[in-house]
Amino acid sequence: MTADPETSLRADARRNRDQILAAAKSIFAASGAEVPMEEIARAAGVGVGTLYRRFPDRDALVRAVAMDNFERVLIDARRIAAEETSPWNGLERLLRQSVELQLVVQLAMVSHRALVILKGDPEVRRLRDEILVVLDDFVRGAQAEGKLRMDVGAGDIAILFATLLRQMRAKTDEVAAMAASRCVGIMIDGLSARPGTPLPGRPITSHDLDPEEH
């Protein structure tokens, strides 16, 4: 809409902007969208003033991070879908390289604050929906080839991962770092179609995650 806010920035300003976005991304993923602005600024190696110059308030920052990240994941997911002939393998790949995906899920489905902020933005909304469509395809495909248990939906997977990965990366110590990927591994094995215990209730679909009423 407006004449490309990302060009026509002085070189150093441009660099700072990118650093802020990267820092915010990693911190949001690890600790949710409510962390102090100053912490983000520090992680980006800039002052708060700089952050606020570039993003007028927290909402703007969250929106920018979401846009950037959603796009990236969507591209990734589509690339994987194109490369991988087995939907199950694709799903697995998607889940394992999960740092990016985690943020999507975090922002789009878990963090209440983020949800409210992003809900208003139709463009973000559109990206979110496209991602869910792709995820749904993976799920249905993997089930069709008999690799994914039949009694789960895309919503189950989203919830599982969002909850799992959250807080996991917050700790810096080496045990915690290992824990995250191990948990993902266990979950994947739990999801695979092998004789196990049936789950209670019904599959949770991506549709169930839509915020209808609050």
Added chain:
Amino acid sequence: MTADPETSLRADARRNRDQILAAAKSIFAASGAEVPMEEIARAAGVGVGTLYRRFPDRDALVRAVAMDNFERVLIDARRIAAEETSPWNGLERLLRQSVELQLVVQLAMVSHRALVILKGDPEVRRLRDEILVVLDDFVRGAQAEGKLRMDVGAGDIAILFATLLRQMRAKTDEVAAMAASRCVGIMIDGLSARPGTPLPGRPITSHDLDPEEH
């Protein structure tokens, strides 16, 4: 030490105390140990003043909740261990009736605040260690009977579980309620010993969870 602070309370006071403990327990489990005192008071149906009369500060409340809950879980775990001949079945039962267990894990291993508070109390510490011993027994036993995958330790299970269930019960809506038990089900299937993908790193033991340095 002091002459039993739980007797010699007026009947209504006693009742209030119990309600506070129950409310705190359920709220701590769902949202961690940092929720406002007023929220706990409200949930218990009393005023803040009453809460503070019974528990001088937040630390005292956390300690009391932990003691109560740890004892309960320890008794439970031992009862299950005695009743169940298969350690794997015992472990599964323990994990499924998880509300109590979740709080233990939350308090003892995840919440940083709670950790600091409880660390000083040798009695709590002792209970915690006993629970970990019992859990370790379950894990080793289940592995010995070939039901539990060999590449996990008690720490893996604790982390997985704590992270999973946290935040899960916060939402009241019916989808979220279902999600929790479904996630536990998936996790259990992921833990069971069947051909799956090996996990990265090494098993995380209960020892790894001890807070050595901070």
Added chain:
DNA sequence: CCGAAGCGGAAGGAAGTCGTCCACTAGCTA
């Protein structure tokens, strides 16, 4: 070399939480 864009971080202000205090209520005892 100069002007303007950009920078950091101190500081004002808003929001929320803690724990105290005191006027009032209700169990227990005689």
Added chain:
DNA sequence: TAGCTAGTGGACGACTTCCTTCCGCTTCGG
């Protein structure tokens, strides 16, 4: 039933934490 005292609730001031603005100084780029 009456009185004593333990118990109660919630308003309130101190404090903390976070948001955002503002301004003197720095750095880029022409």
